[in-house]
Amino acid sequence: MKIMVCPLNGPRNITEFVCGGDVKAVPDPAACSDAEWTDYLFIEDNIAGEVDEWWLHTPSNTWFIARRNTLTDEILATMTVADYFDSKRSAADAVAGAGGAA
Amino acid sequence: MPLALLKHGLSSGRVEPPHLRWQPDLKRTYDVVIIGAGGHGLATAYYLATRHGITNIAVLDRGWLAGGNTARNTTIVRANYLTPEGVAFYKESVELFRGLSTELDINIMYSERGHFTLAHTDAAIRTARWRAEVNKHMGVDSELIDAAEVARLCPVLNTSDEVHYPILGALYHPPGAIARHDAVAWGYAKEAMARGVEVHPATEVTGILVEGGRVRGVETSRGTIHADKVVQAVAGSSSRVAKLAGLRLPIKSIPLQACVSEPVKPILDQIVVSGSLHVYISQSARGEMVMGGVTDPYGLYQTRSTLDFKEGLMAHMLELFPFMADLRVLRQWAGTADMTPDFSPVMGLTPIDNYFIDSGWGTWGFKATPVCGLRMAECIATGRQPEMLKPFLLDRFRTFDLVGEKGAASVGH
Ligand SMILES: Cc1cc2nc3c(=O)[nH]c(=O)nc-3n(C[C@H](O)[C@H](O)[C@H](O)COP(=O)(O)OP(=O)(O)OC[C@H]3O[C@@H](n4cnc5c(N)ncnc54)[C@H](O)[C@@H]3O)c2cc1C
Numbered sequence: 261m262k263i264m265v266c267p268l269n270g271p272r273n274i275t276e277f278v279c280g281g282d283v284k285a286v287p288d289p290a291a292c293s294d295a296e297w298t299d300y301l302f303i304e305d306n307i308a309g310e311v312d313e314w315w316l317h318t319p320s321n322t323w324f325i326a327r328r329n330t331l332t333d334e335i336l337a338t339m340t341v342a343d344y345f346d347s348k349r350s351a352a353d354a355v356a357g358a359g360g361a362a
Numbered sequence: 363m364p365l366a367l368l369k370h371g372l373s374s375g376r377v378e379p380p381h382l383r384w385q386p387d388l389k390r391t392y393d394v395v396i397i398g399a400g401g402h403g404l405a406t407a408y409y410l411a412t413r414h415g416i417t418n419i420a421v422l423d424r425g426w427l428a429g430g431n432t433a434r435n436t437t438i439v440r441a442n443y444l445t446p447e448g449v450a451f452y453k454e455s456v457e458l459f460r461g462l463s464t465e466l467d468i469n470i471m472y473s474e475r476g477h478f479t480l481a482h483t484d485a486a487i488r489t490a491r492w493r494a495e496v497n498k499h500m501g502v503d504s505e506l507i508d509a510a511e512v513a514r515l516c517p518v519l520n521t522s523d524e525v526h527y528p529i530l531g532a533l534y535h536p537p538g539a540i541a542r543h544d545a546v547a548w549g550y551a552k553e554a555m556a557r558g559v560e561v562h563p564a565t566e567v568t569g570i571l572v573e574g575g576r577v578r579g580v581e582t583s584r585g586t587i588h589a590d591k592v593v594q595a596v597a598g599s600s601s602r603v604a605k606l607a608g609l610r611l612p613i614k615s616i617p618l619q620a621c622v623s624e625p626v627k628p629i630l631d632q633i634v635v636s637g638s639l640h641v642y643i644s645q646s647a648r649g650e651m652v653m654g655g656v657t658d659p660y661g662l663y664q665t666r667s668t669l670d671f672k673e674g675l676m677a678h679m680l681e682l683f684p685f686m687a688d689l690r691v692l693r694q695w696a697g698t699a700d701m702t703p704d705f706s707p708v709m710g711l712t713p714i715d716n717y718f719i720d721s722g723w724g725t726w727g728f729k730a731t732p733v734c735g736l737r738m739a740e741c742i743a744t745g746r747q748p749e750m751l752k753p754f755l756l757d758r759f760r761t762f763d764l765v766g767e768k769g770a771a772s773v774g775h
Contacts, residue, residue, distance in 0.1 A: 261669070261670060262668075262670075274659075274670075275659075275670060277659075278659070279659060279660040279661070294760070295760060298759055298760050298762070299610075301759075302612040302703055302759040303610045303611065303612050303759070304601065304610075304611070304612060304613060304614045305601075305610070306601035306602075306611070306613055306614050306615055306661070308602055308615075308663045311661075313660075328660075330615075330661055330662050330663050330664075331663050331664065332664070333662055333664050333666060
């Protein structure tokens with residue numbers, strides 16, 4: 261059986277997990293256009309390669325982020341939601357900082 | 363025949379089926395380029411040639427003839443869907459299937475078996491009744507039957523209530539059939555090629571040329587081809603090919619697995635599906651039990667098999683057919699299914715002029731092969747969305763006009 265590492269519970273059988281779909285920005289429903297909203301609901305990037313996704317460990321109800329390769333069926337990394345968005349933020353800050361210096 | 367077989371077995375040369383007329387060279391220009399030589403692409407070429415007189419067509423495939431989901435499906439053909447739009451569409455396909463051996467002059471071994479969607483819960487009974495009423499209204503032969511009738515019609519099924527999920531009744535659809543999937547694709551290829559259509563395997567489309575909102579041709583691993591019209595019919599690769607044209611789709615690629623048992627004497631005449639137990643089964647003409655269930659739990663561009671799938675499948679299968687405990691699995695495989703949110707296809711016109719799409723076939727597109735070919739050909743030849751295909755436009759997701767078929771298509775493909 262394939263094993264996934266839950267950031268809270270450690271390595272568990274893949275059957276204990278449910279995939280919640282790609283990590284993507286939620287448009288503001290009050291401000292966005294109808295097209296932006298339906299794209300958010302229905303359109304999939306469906307990437308062949310590395311993807312960041314929401315996953316749920318069902319017995320403990322723990323949501324977290326997993327990075328997978330959809331061509332090789334490898335789980336590359338799993339992390340807490342906080343760690344994922346912190347790393348995204350610091351990456352964005354680094355880019356902004358570099359831009360400012362130049 | 364045995365002698366001829368022996369001769370081929372001993373000869374070192376490659377034996378090409380005599381009925382396929384391969385053209386070695388790619389031309390630089392065609393009227394229509396079809397991406398994907400699966401059943402859908404080949405049927406589209408055939409109907410363009412026979413119904414619309416368009417024969418300057420190239421069907422391109424990165425692999426070999428019909429080696430994608432056309433070669434991997436479990437061949438169930440039926441029209442007992444849930445929505446009036448879906449039922450009308452699949453009904454036309456069943457009618458075409460009935461005459462297909464004659465039309466294509468090849469034995470597709472079309473075999474009407476009777477299709478049972480078992481209900482083990484009150485909710486499933488309600489859905490079965492709903493489907494039966496919509497079906498009857500649309501002229502499709504379906505009815506809700508009780509457990510005693512299920513036992514009478516399908517005596518090999520375990521209808522005892524000494525099980526985890528006793529059978530309460532079923533949606534019974536007598537025209538439900540199975541067919542020889544490869545023959546369907548070969549038949550369309552043979553008859554299209556006889557009329558001048560070219561089929562080019564080992565030719566991958568790597569780019570789509572669009573100028574001023576209109577398609578101009580395709581880039582391939584064998585060079586650039588110009589075309590007036592381009593169609594994509596690539597199933598599991600739909601999003602990747604659409605992206606080459608700058609289109610984004612409501613599609614996720616998810617594996618669907620299946621397996622067959624070793625062959626045994628005829629014992630199961632019917633096609634049996636259980637939505638609640640997530641399994642389905644039929645016995646092929648060769649005697650193999652052909653089995654499957656729902657798609658894998660997560661998206662993947664890969665066709666590996668897993669033990670989890672077979673364990674889950676067999677746990678429930680043994681309850682329905684205890685004799686299966688004595689059978690061994692002979693083959694296992696998977697295909698990449700192009701799944702849509704509403705379990706209906708995405709077909710026809712796109713925002714790019716003269717670029718057409720046939721996608722979102724998920725786990726249910728084999729049965730649609732003839733009607734897809736016929737209606738896509740009409741769409742391409744006229745440049746208008748045929749009435750039959752209007753509910754399946756890509757645009758429906760913008761207007762929330764979904765065609766919800768999950769209740770009729772998530773397990774029983
Ligand atoms: C296990 C399984 C069971 C199924 N059971 C059923 C069933 O019982 N009943 C039913 O109705 N349906 C069933 N289906 C669904 C059905 O098989 C498909 O919907 C149908 O075969 C799709 O046909 P197609 O011609 O569109 O695609 P395919 O046969 O997959 O053909 C697409 C072709 O496009 C080619 N291609 C991809 N990318 C490119 C490129 N860039 N350039 C050139 N060529 C390319 C591929 O090589 C492939 O040959 C099942 C599917 C699976 C996987």
